Structures are given as structure tokens and as C-alpha cells.
Amino acid sequence: MELTKQWRDHFKQLRAFDEAISLLYWDMRTQMPEQSAPLRAETIGYLSTEAFKRQTSDSFKQLLEEMEAANGLTATEKRSLQVAKTQYERNAKIPASEYQAYVTLVSEAETAWEKAKEQNDWGMFAPFLKKILTYQRKFADYFGYDAHPYDALLYDFEPGMTVAQLDDLFETLRDELVPLIRNLPGGTASLDWSMNEKAQERICHDWMRVVDYDLSRGRLDATVHPFEITINRRDVRITTKYDEADFRNALFGTMHEAGHATYEQQIDESLDELGLGGGASMGIHESQSLFFENFVGRSIAFLKSVYPNLQAEHHALQDVDFETFYAGVNEAKPSLIRIEADELTYSLHIIIRYELEKALIQGDLSVDELPAAWNKLYKEYLGVDVPSDAKGVLQDVHWAGGSFGYFPSYALGLIYAAQLTESLRAEHPDFETWIATGEFAPIKQWLATNVHRHGKTLTPNELIRTVTGEDISVRPLVRYLTSKYGTA
Numbered sequence: 005m006e007l008t009k010q011w012r013d014h015f016k017q018l019r020a021f022d023e024a025i026s027l028l029y030w031d032m033r034t035q036m037p038e039q040s041a042p043l044r045a046e047t048i049g050y051l052s053t054e055a056f057k058r059q060t061s062d063s064f065k066q067l068l069e070e071m072e073a074a075n076g077l078t079a080t081e082k083r084s085l086q087v088a089k090t091q092y093e094r095n096a097k098i099p100a101s102e103y104q105a106y107v108t109l110v111s112e113a114e115t116a117w118e119k120a121k122e123q124n125d126w127g128m129f130a131p132f133l134k135k136i137l138t139y140q141r142k143f144a145d146y147f148g149y150d151a152h153p154y155d156a157l158l159y160d161f162e163p164g165m166t167v168a169q170l171d172d173l174f175e176t177l178r179d180e181l182v183p184l185i186r187n188l189p190g191g192t193a194s195l196d197w198s199m200n201e202k203a204q205e206r207i208c209h210d211w212m213r214v215v216d217y218d219l220s221r222g223r224l225d226a227t228v229h230p231f232e233i234t235i236n237r238r239d240v241r242i243t244t245k246y247d248e249a250d251f252r253n254a255l256f257g258t259m260h261e262a263g264h265a266t267y268e269q270q271i272d273e274s275l276d277e278l279g280l281g282g283g284a285s286m287g288i289h290e291s292q293s294l295f296f297e298n299f300v301g302r303s304i305a306f307l308k309s310v311y312p313n314l315q316a317e318h319h320a321l322q323d324v325d326f327e328t329f330y331a332g333v334n335e336a337k338p339s340l341i342r343i344e345a346d347e348l349t350y351s352l353h354i355i356i357r358y359e360l361e362k363a364l365i366q367g368d369l370s371v372d373e374l375p376a377a378w379n380k381l382y383k384e385y386l387g388v389d390v391p392s393d394a395k396g397v398l399q400d401v402h403w404a405g406g407s408f409g410y411f412p413s414y415a416l417g418l419i420y421a422a423q424l425t426e427s428l429r430a431e432h433p434d435f436e437t438w439i440a441t442g443e444f445a446p447i448k449q450w451l452a453t454n455v456h457r458h459g460k461t462l463t464p465n466e467l468i469r470t471v472t473g474e475d476i477s478v479r480p481l482v483r484y485l486t487s488k489y490g491t492a
């Protein structure tokens with residue numbers, strides 16, 4: 005069989021596994037009868053193992069070697085080979101028995117973390133975190149790195165990103181944000197954000213229509229924890245959580261997930277056969293959801309256009325002028341919990357986690373010192389006192405899940421989104437008018453051409469440079485936040 009056909013067949017097979025697993029998972033989270041849970045988990049586990057075996061088998065190794073020796077590969081095939089080879093080598097470097105023990109540890113750690121958080125008891129979780137860190141440092145050594153062990157862990161989330169680059173970006177951003185937040189004006193009027201579920205559902209569908217999320221290749225359902233999931237390029241689904249006490253969660257959450265989904269829907273379909281479908285990185289993916297949620301959804305142009313409809317659905321807003329409503333939707337203030345943070349303070353939550361986990365991996369900070377170090381940084385950067393570990397160092401599942409290197413992607417998402425939005429505006433001064441009049445097709449087209457269709461063919465660094473002509477920079481984000489939240 006012709007070599008490149010064999011190569012493509014490998015990824016087609018993997019895509020079939022992916023589709024089956026994703027659909028089973030989506031069903032599990034949205035429709036499945038409760039009693040089915042253990043059997044479903046077993047099925048998903050079996051299919052995942054089978055898919056993993058195909059990526060690590062001797063026959064795949066041989067195929068890799070043949071591809072490396074082959075002549076006349078296209079640029080995209082070469083990129084496919086490079087991505088697959090790196091992943092293969094990373095998988096192969098961890099001894100199977102060690103990996104098995106690690107998977108078991110992480111699943112125990114997640115259970116321990118849940119209880120520790122519930123009971124506000126750091127001591128219940130600390131021993132697990134110590135063991136996880138030992139593994140993470142070992143994995144970093146197996147993967148290999150030049151300057152910092154954390155660089156080796158970043159690859160899974162943000163290929164090509166390094167500690168040197170992150171230090172530079174995050175220090176600048178931190179130094180700009182801390183004084184900006186300190187000088188925020190006092191609180192905004194408290195409004196009634198309650199709304200019944202049916203009305204929220206109608207508005208979510210309205211907003212999805214405005215931003216042109218393609219529902220002929222997607223759908224919206226309700227779940228406890230919202231997510232986006234790709235079944236295949238033509239079936240990208242999202243979920244949202246309806247909170248009758250505060251409709252902002254469902255509305256902006258839906259915009260967020262629709263941003264992720266639109267990215268997935270617009271990736272060049274042919275890249276799936278080369279293992280290059282999916283987003284360029286976690287951070288680039290997040291930039292697309294944050295573009296929809298913040299740069300469009302929380303903008304004056306968009307909110308003005310949807311406000312009359314919102315007032316008609318929610319009578320408590322009928323006497324509220326637009327300026328008050330806009331200020332309420334965009335209220336920024338330092339807080340304790342990352343997932344509840346606004347777009348202004350959010351990055352500082354991430355920078356704190358980044359500084360801590362980098363020090364943990366490097367060995368400059370011990371697990372026993374972590375809670376105090378956490379509280380100190382929250383005071384220093386956000387000016388808040390952390391009342392308990394449950395509302396502090398225990399709030400996120402990431403470290404229990406062994407996801408070291410993941411947090412930076414969230415702040416990078418904001419940084420990338422601001423850079424991309426500046427370029428889009430510079431090319432299209434009509435940007436605001438398009439949003440105000442609900443003409444979203446040209447915006448989607450710009451995103452497809454410049455960001456979405458490329459899939460994994462470009463790294464985040466390459467993508468940002470190609471689209472904006474500049475390296476990754478925090479300047480556009482600082483400009484955006486200063487003009488929106490600055491008092492001067």
C-alpha cells in the first residue's frame with residue numbers, strides 16, 4: 005500500500021475511535037440513565053486503551069520510520085509526521101508500569117482532593133500532591149528539556165511555549181494589572197439577574213444565532229458543568245448551565261462554548277486524516293471562546309443590540325438604563341475564586357498559579373509551604389485575604405489531576421484574543437458595526453481564514469506571528485483592559 009495512504013488510514017482509524025468515545029461521553033454527561041455509569045465508564049476505558057495502543061504499537065513505530073525515510077512529502081505531511089513523532093516519543097519515554105501506577109495515583113488524588121476541599125483539610129490532600137510532583141518531575145526528565153523542567157510539561161498544553169517566554173509575558177502583565185485593579189472605582193448598582201430557565205434558553209438560542217454558531221452542525225444542551233465536545237467536524241456540540249438566580253452564567257457561558265465550537269467547526273476537514281485536526285493549543289482554543297464571550301459578548305456594540313430583547317424577557321430590567329446594565333455585566337473586582345473572576349482580574353489568578361507550580365516543579369517551593377505561599381500572593385496581587393484553603397489553594401482540580409502546565413493557557417487565551425482582535429479591527433474598521441447589526445458572517449470568515457482552518461499545522465507562536473505580524477505580546481490586552489476599566 006502506498007505509504008502516505010497507510011499514514012492517513014492510521015489517523016482515520018484514530019478519528020473513528022475519537023468519534024465513538026466523544027459521543028459516548030456526551031451521552032454520559034447529558035442523557036444517560038444514572039444506572040448505566042459503571043458500564044459506560046468501562047466501555048470508554050476499553051476504547052481509549054485500544055486507541056492508545058494504536059498510537060504506541062511497534063507497527064506504528066515502523067510506519068513512523070518509513071515516513072521519516074520517505075521523499076516527496078508535502079509540507080502538511082511533514083508537519084503531521086513531526087507532531088506524531090514528538091507525541092510517540094513522549095508516550096514511549098514513560099515506562100508502562102510507571103504510567104499505570106501514576107494513573108491510579110491521580111484517580112485516588114482526585115477523590116482525596118474532593119474530600120479535602122469539602123472539609124477544608126489541606127493535610128488530606130498534601131501527601132497525594134507530593135507523590136504527583138515526584139512523578140511530574142520524573143516525567144519532565146524523561147521528556148527532556150533545555151532550560152527548565154516546566155518547559156517539558158508545557159508541551160501538552162502549549163507547544164513551543166517556554167518558561168523564559170512566560171516569565172516575560174506574565175511579569176509585564178502582572179505589573180500592569182496590579183495598579184489598575186488597585187485603582188478600580190467602587191461597586192456598581194446591584195441588579196436583579198434572576199430569570200426562568202425557558203427564557204434563558206430562548207435568549208441563548210438568540211445569541212447563538214447572532215454570532216452565527218452553525219446549529220446545523222451542532223446543538224445546545226443543559227449540563228451541570230458546561231463544555232464543548234467535537235464528535236466530528238460536522239457535529240460539534242455545546243452545553244450550558246441554567247442558573248435561575250443569575251442568567252449571566254448561562255448567556256455568557258453559551259457564548260464561550262460557542263466560540264470553542266465555531267473554532268472546531270471551521271478547522272479544515274482534511275487535517276483530521278493527518279492527525280492535525282483540533283486546535284493549535286489550549287491557549288489558542290481559549291482565545292476563541294474568550295473572543296466570543298468577552299470581546300464580542302461583553303462589548304457595548306453587542307449588548308446594546310440585544311438589550312431591548314433582554315428587557316422584554318426580563319421585566320426587572322425594564323427600568324434599568326443601558327449604562328447601568330452594561331456596568332453590571334462588566335463589573336470587575338478582586339475575588340478569591342478563579343472560575344468566578346472577571347476578565348480584568350482573571351489573569352492574576354493564573355499568574356499566581358503559574359508562579360507557584362513552576363516553583364513546585366523546580367523544587368524551590370515545598371508542598372507544605374504551598375498554602376501560605378498561595379495566601380501571600382493573593383494578598384500581594386489581588387489584595388484579598390484568603391479565609392480558608394477550600395477557598396484558596398484547594399479550589400481547582402488541576403493539580404489533583406496532574407495537569408501541571410495547564411494554567412498558563414487560560415491567561416494566554418486572553419493575551420492571544422486581544423492580539424487577534426486588534427488585528428481584525430485594524431483590517432476591518434467595520435468590526436463594531438458588524439457586531440451592532442448582527443452581521444457576524446465576515447467575522448467568522450476572518451477567523452476561519454486566519455486562525456481556525458489551520459488546525460495544528462501552526463504552533464501558537466507561529467500562528468500569532470502569521471496573523472498579527474508580531475510576536476506574542478501582552479500590550480494589546482493591556483490596552484484593551486486599560487481603555488475599558490482604567491479611570492484616567
Ligand code: ZN
Pocket residue numbers: 260264290293
Ligand atoms: Zn474555555
